[in-house]
């Protein structure tokens with residue numbers, strides 16, 4: 001997962017950094033923002049917090065912020081620091097090693113790569129002082145993008161406009177090392193959520209799956225650079241950034257969407273697919289005083305087993321197993337029966353459905369690995385990294 005620290009400087013182009021945050025999130029990056037005092041005059045912390053879905057930092061002197069996440073840690077945790085817009089003043093202070101506010105202190109304290117997207121008036125950009133500072137920054141290893149040319153907010157014309165957000169995103173992607181995106185160029189198929197099996201046009205059989213673990217897996221895979229197709233049963237969760245979502249309702253719809261999404265390098269079947277559907281769901285079943293109607297159930301296709309036996313089988317097929325007892329034994333048997341490479345077994349006898357945490361065991365041909373109880377996002381990140389390692393080892 002790529003963590004980007006975005007420093008928003010004080011220029012009118014700061015409004016474009018809002019669009020940049022949206023693009024970065026869509027591309028699967030996590031974004032944390034630092035807003036300079038000048039930037040605060042153009043966009044609000046609330047805007048940046050809402051778009052980044054993260055806390056926004058504005059000052060060095062906040063005891064609470066400092067206690068929760070020290071300012072040094074803030075920049076060191078990032079894979080890349082992006083300064084956009086990089087104003088003439090901010091670049092001058094960076095070039096001279098100032099550390100008189102949060103942004104410059106972070107920039108001086110970090111050994112993380114830094115990318116600056118400059119934005120300023122054309123005369124300011126062309127001024128020898130700015131050109132000297134840009135040359136110094138480049139000599140110091142900072143990547144300073146060339147500004148765009150055109151009409152400026154002040155009415156003048158020339159170089160100094162902030163590069164367009166898609167161009168900044170492209171520069172960001174190019175700067176992130178391949179180590180951050182080990183799944184770049186891979187396609188991974190994920191199923192998630194429950195299925196709904198109609199009894200009649202108004203009623204259905206469902207299960208308690210919230211879809212949260214599967215959605216987290218899809219997001220974690222995208223964050224490692226994969227192209228992810230998420231075939232989702234009926235849940236109202238937001239689509240994780242960078243993920244292509246196909247909504248389905250029944251197991252048969254899901255099987256069809258999965259077949260259409262192949263080929264893939266890996267398939268991770270997290271969905272709680274209904275094992276049975278109701279035969280012939282025609283008109284609404286009426287309560288007409290007679291005996292309660294019997295439901296005749298027929299078996300649904302096993303999507304995991306079908307994918308694992310398909311001629312274009314993904315190199316890695318991963319299933320999930322929700323069990324309430326003999327968790328590991330059942331998972332070991334399931335792996336063999338369904339011809340999956342791995343089964344992620346979880347004990348659902350507690351509050352796993354809809355909850356935040358999960359306690360899983362990874363069952364592979366090499367044995368069983370029990371992970372400690374952790375958040376569903378952490379399980380997803382761990383699994384995504386394992387998938388990246390396995391695909392790398394197999395290619």
Ligand code: C5P
Nearest residue numbers: 269270271273301302303304319320321
């Ligand atoms: O057999 P069981 O439902 O416990 O298997 C769980 C695993 O099989 C999960 O990975 C689930 O997504 C997958 N599965 C499936 N199609 C079914 C039933 C389960 O893909 N019809």
